[in-house]
Amino acid sequence: MCTVILRVPSDPGAPVRVLAIRDEDPVRAWLPLGRSWPDTHPDVVGVRDARAGGAWLAADPAKGRLAVLLNRADVATRPEEELVSRGGIVLASVEGSSPVGEPATHGFNLVEIDGGHARVVTWDAAALRTTDLAPGTHMIAHDDVDDPRTARIERWLPEFRTAEVPDADEGWWAPWLEIVERSTALPHDDDRTIIRDNRPFGYPTLSLLVCAASVRPSAVDLHYAEFDEPGQWNALALA
Template identity: 55%
Template structure:
């Protein structure tokens, strides 16, 4: 039940801006932003899942591509022995290889970012769909893009849109962090919350970290910060980030 907020620019020479909040079981081990796949993906940095070896978010710094995968309900009747991990999706997309026509994984929303463009590939176990997002600010969670039936999107999408940021803002993420500050007034168990504790909804996941990213023709800039306490917003995590950028 992760959340992505993304700004698609009006012009191709402007940067795509993105904030991604990761929800995962705190007991499931991961590695922070780093170069964890030097042989298979030598130019890629990402947040590595230690159980499956894949990535939640990955960026190919040389190719100027970034991808992040969000879980989505799977409507198929496939057993666990009939599916593969979603962990390869972000790595493959960052390498320029989108998901197959009939993915072998459970359901997902995959956000693919290239300079000036954002595409979302969705798979529910039965149907694969893709859409290129129009210029503007969008939210993606566990269902449709900008879905008004998703409480956190209904509660906060207009606030993110009103906040900006402008295309050339140096600290572009500050306006969005202000919205996240406001959202933290809600309890993490509130279905409208962005930084979340999903256990009341039957999932062991809590919000653990966030990444901030810019992608343009000059390269990729990714910043990573962890929350000290799962499920609780901590703006200071942004000041303790690990960063990776395409050399300028």
């Protein structure tokens, strides 16, 4: 039940801004932001899932590509032994290969950014759909893009849209993180909060880390920070 906020510029020369918050079971090990696939994807930087070897978020800076994956409910009927990890989809995406056909995975929302263009590829085990994102600010979690059925989107998307994001790359994410922090004034079992403890909703996942990215046609400026305690807000110094 991750959350991604992104702003697509109307000026094709301006960067796409991305703030991605990862929710995962804390006992599932990961590697922090880095070049964690030297043998197979030496130019890719990202957050690696240590168990399955794929990525939650990855970027190829020289190609101006970034992808991040959010889990989504599905109607899969394939046996579990026929399904593969979703993390490989992220690595394929930043290499230029988007999902096609009927992916052999559980459901997902895959945010893909290529230079100044952004889209979301959605798979629910019944249909694969693609939504191109118009200029403006968007938010996505486990339902559709800008979906008011997602409580945190209904509550906070208007504030992300009106927040003044600086033109400069340094620290541009501060206004959005202020909104994220304000959401933590809500109780942990309030579905509108952005920093998540999903255990009351039947999932073992908590918010673990944040990435902020500026994506241009030939560059990705990517920053990372972990929370001191899973599911608990603290001031972040993204590096």
